[in-house]
Amino acid sequence: MPVTVRLFARLREIAGSDELTRGLVGGATVADIWDGLTADWPGLAPYAGSLSCAVNAQYARMTTAVQDGDEVAFLPPVSGG
């Protein structure tokens, strides 16, 4: 099963999609998924330094391992309230 990728705010605009599916190789991390996205959409790359992420709707780190069927969300800097 592939991984579901969720994008928000400006990231969603850059990629032109709120949800993507990506194939997975063994031992992949959130960072590997991100690297694949920035290869397809170089406009995402500037977010590397300010980005946060979540796996299955829990706060995660770029080093967090990703399993088949996971939902990986990339979160640009927030502005709620």
Next chain:
Amino acid sequence: MLLPFAITADPLDLAGVLALAQQQHATQALEHDLEGPGAVVLFVGAVRGRHQGQHVRALTYQAYEPLAVASFARIATEAARRLPGVIVCLHHRIGTLEVGETSIVIVTVAAHRAEAYAASRFAIERVKQISPVWKREHLVDGASWVEGASIDPDDPAPLEDAWRRACP
């Protein structure tokens, strides 16, 4: 039924959230034989018509709903760790809001006012640090996403900063 933490596209139910928080504190006080709700603080965030000198026509809010709701629960737990017994209920609206409309409601309840006020300020500061919610500003000459804090819920520095603002 109203939940203590929510993301919703509907107009926020201020009175409902207020009653829920008050009732939660009263129930908790009964269970643990503690002082009941003596202080209730209602914080309402609304869409401002100007931002940094620019005329704002509307704001569009977007959220990663499940994590945003979980972040609200986390903020309530963080508040109660520092202010034992304090209850925090938090609802955030998403979608496009006109100037003057309510975007967020935070109700804090404690036995005494100092804790209720501190928890209220802490909660809104913390939402702006760790909750996955974004606003898009619609200005006269275009629209853009506002980007504030990078989320790092385990970083103690922003947590302490939120408490510093809450308890000066």
